[in-house]
Amino acid sequence: MRKILAAGLAIGALVLGLGVVRALSADAAVVPPYHPSRLRDIGDSRQVVVVTGNGRTSSYATLRTYQKNSNGSWSQKFAGMPARNGYAGWEWASRRVQNTGTTPMGTFRITTAFGLKANPGTRVKYIHADSDDYWVGDNRDPKTYNLFQSKASGTRTWRKGESERLAAYPTQYEYAAVINFNRPLGSTISWDTAHGQYVTSQPKNVKLGSAIFLHINGAGSTAGCVSLRRADLIAVLKWLDPAMTPRIVMAPLADIGRA
Known part of the structure; x- marks a missing residue:
């Protein structure tokens, strides 16, 4: 027994x-909902940055990085990084309104970076900004809206008071990647010699907002950008490779599958 x-x-x-x-x-x-295999709009990207917010009204998020392997699978490049987003939380990109403190939800290309210091080693196009460089947010001037301006020329058509002087944010903009939210295609941007400014032949929606970046942490939440610790941001910049068509997907965790 x-x-x-x-x-x-x-x-x-x-x-x-x-x-x-x-x-x-x-x-x-x-497979978690933020895994690239579950994201719908990443197209031909082989590098994907995924930012998942804690909730629609939260300014806290996590950033993850993925790279596609030769066999079609995905590998996470770095451990999840703590991030901050807009002080008012999140809004779908098509419904966002300028100056509301929300981070746009959606999928966007990353093709350009800039900084007040020299290139830290990124392979994407890098602009070394100086004390008289601005990012235009003047919604009365759609041809210069959401564009970098290398000098605030006296003949410009955009207003300084409605634009960001990059040097005014020496910590945040030491280094930054441009998130192509509400941005014109690079091929449509040209130099307007008469006014000393960059212009686009395909103006974007001046109500949605401008200057959405991935930058270094400030004191807390952002006005709509996504921010990281300095070392984390530099690591991401060095990893980004334009040959892999990097994209960033951003939304609260509950919405990331629709972003």
């Missing part, structure tokens, strides 16, 4: 153990 009981207990333990292993295996196989 004891032998039968012992055998029964052993079989039960084995079955229970197999059940635990299977449960653990099933849990390991669950």
